[in-house]
Amino acid sequence: MPQALTIEGFLEQSRRQDMLRLVTAGSVDDGKSTLIGRLLYDANGLYEDQLAALRASKLNRSTGPIDFSLLTDGLRAEREQGITIDVAYRHFATPKRKYLIADTPGHQQYTRNMATGASTADAAVILVDARNGVLPQSRRHAAIAALLGIPRIAVAVNKMDLVDWSREVFEAIRNEFAALLERLGVKEAAFVPVSALEGENVAHRGRSMPWYRGPSLLEYLESITPAACGGGRFRFPVQYVNRPHLDFRGYAGQVASGVVKSGDPVLALPSGRVSRVRSITTFDGELESAYPPLSVTLRLEDELDISRGDMLAHPHHAPLVERRFEADLVWMQAPPAAAGREYLLKHTTQTVRATIQALRYRLNMDTLAEEPAEALELNDVGRAAVETSRPLFFDLYRENRTTGSFILIDPLTNQTAGAGMIVAAAKSEQSVETARRALLEVEFETSRVTPAERFARLGHFPATVWLEGRSELAYRLERQLFHRGCAVQVLADRERAGILPELAEVLHAAGLIVICCAPADAWAEKERARAYAGADRFVAPPPEELPASDAAAARVILGLLEQCGALRRDRVDAGEGI
Secondary structure, three states, X not given: OOOOOOHHHHHHHHHHOOEEEEEEEEOOOOOHHHHHHHHHHHOOOOOHXXXXXXXXXXXXXXXXXXXXXXXXXXXXXXXXXXXXXXXXXXXXXXXXXEEEEEEOOOOHHHHHHHHHXXXXXXXXXXXXXXOOOOOHXXXXXXXXXXXXXXXXXXXXXXXXXXXXXXXXXXXXXXXXXXXXXXXXXXXXXXXEEOEOOOOEOOOXXXXXXXXXXXXXXXXXXXXXXXXXXXXXXXXXXXXXXXXXXXXXXXXXXXXXXXXXXXXXXXEEEOOOOEEEEEEEEEOOEEEOEEOOOXXXXXXXXXXXXXXOOOEEEOOOOOOEEEEEEEEEEEEOOXXXXXXXXXXEEEEOOXXXXXXEEEEEEEEOOOOOOEEOOOEEOOOOEEEEEEEEEEEEEEOOOOOOOOOXXXXXXXXXXXXXXXXXEEEEEOOOHHHHHXXXXXXXXXXXXXXXXXXXXXXXXXXXXXXXXXEEOOHHHHHHHHHHHHXXXXXXXXXXXXXXXXXXXXXXXXXXXXXXXXXXXXXXXXXXXXXXXXXXXXXXXXXXXXXXXXXXXXXXXXXXXXXXXXXXXXXXHHHOOXXXXX
16 A cells, blocks of 8 residues: 655655746637636646635636636736736646746737746747637737747647537648748647637547547646756856855855856856855755756855856856847837837846847737837837947857846836847947958968978868857867867857958968858858868868767868868877867
8 A cells, every 4th residue: 555645755746846837828818817727627736715716706607617717817807807917827736747837918918918927938838719710919929939939839729619629720720820930930839729618638638629639738748848957058147245254255146057066167257257166055054066046155265356247157158248239129118119218227137227229120920020110119029239338248048048138127117118138249340341351451472481381390281161050069170180280270259250251361371270160141251261261172061961979070070171182191190189
């Protein structure tokens, strides 16, 4: 006979379960609140007093003996109108994991509330009314979910009972929405036909749609693997300097990403000083390591000038440090956003003054077209160039949702004006072009060392290797060439790729093998580099033909360099590099 679970055992079991954060979205009256209520009910996530209150309620009894939407629509105005206005959060758990669901409103005027609920979600459930198909607000919420970097989207085609469980209706909506998600760059999506009112395919598979052989909505959610704790590069925004007495100085904050251990080297920004972690202190004692979302105090071996708003990171993987950047904005207040307006910008633990330098475009939610815009109105989504009064320490939003996001605050009302996701550090076209022109004016013919003499000394001719991304491969290849006695240099600058070909030409003239690591869209730069190096000394393997393993890919590129004659085979030793 199995032993009964004690309170302590239950709490320990709950502590060990991971949590999946969900957001529900869609157009008004698509049935989001009813779906969540039905999911809680079928998953045994309701208490007896909640069920009793639902059965006693006299509102919206047309839905049946229980109106599941009342579980999330808690405001009086929501219950009276039968709509969702504010974001409602609900917890429930299954034997596999815990869930935190954000029920967001469907009306266009409350789009900002949807963005708030989706900002921390691991997955989104977007509802579509089977009778109405894909509406503009459905498109808007899908676009916002994609902008916010939600990696997985489940599209629940609801109210299938009102279209006679029609397979044709479901497949038409699925095909239209799949095309939309593909344009938005969403790679993982699932489509589930459901009836929240009847409970079909919500928590359990139903019998009314035998043609559907996929999982129920809850079964799909159970199959999702949340992002692992400690993923990404180490980032620790300092919130508070903890100095209880003369013998203790620590820096308190929450680990934003990555893992830090006692003894790890850390880089302090903006000073650029490097130290090591002496200890990781919490209220319950010291830890050997810390990861998101733990709040800890880090003590360092050296006395550094660090204050609130500074950041600790790994010395070899530092964030970008810039005052100008490009960002996608979701506008959240009635006064519109316009170029030249000043705001307060809150990013991690620091708040700085910021100015919208330019509006690049506004996203048309019906067509997903990028349209010129003089302003962003309430609930608009667009891209802007932003400049801050002092540098921020950030990553791109697609790489780190915590350090790549910010909010803009109206300095007069102290209200949140907009939410932003950093997509790129600003490119100073003028400075890049000036540097490129200066490099073009360098006279290489003045050298009196001939290419043949350099080959005799170095054992190789100059060559350019062009890689699209894969910086770790670039550095591995550099190390292997160095171990073979080659003169080699990596050039990797994703934000100023415009000058890479000219820099490579300078190093080419000195007889070096140059490894350029550039963005995939730097086509013009790639062709300039090919022209400077010459086709017989330019190696640019297609990314899809390189092995996924950096070690194997490096061997392939070494073979290409030997084939083109840049490397002399008899100089290759037995060393394998790193």
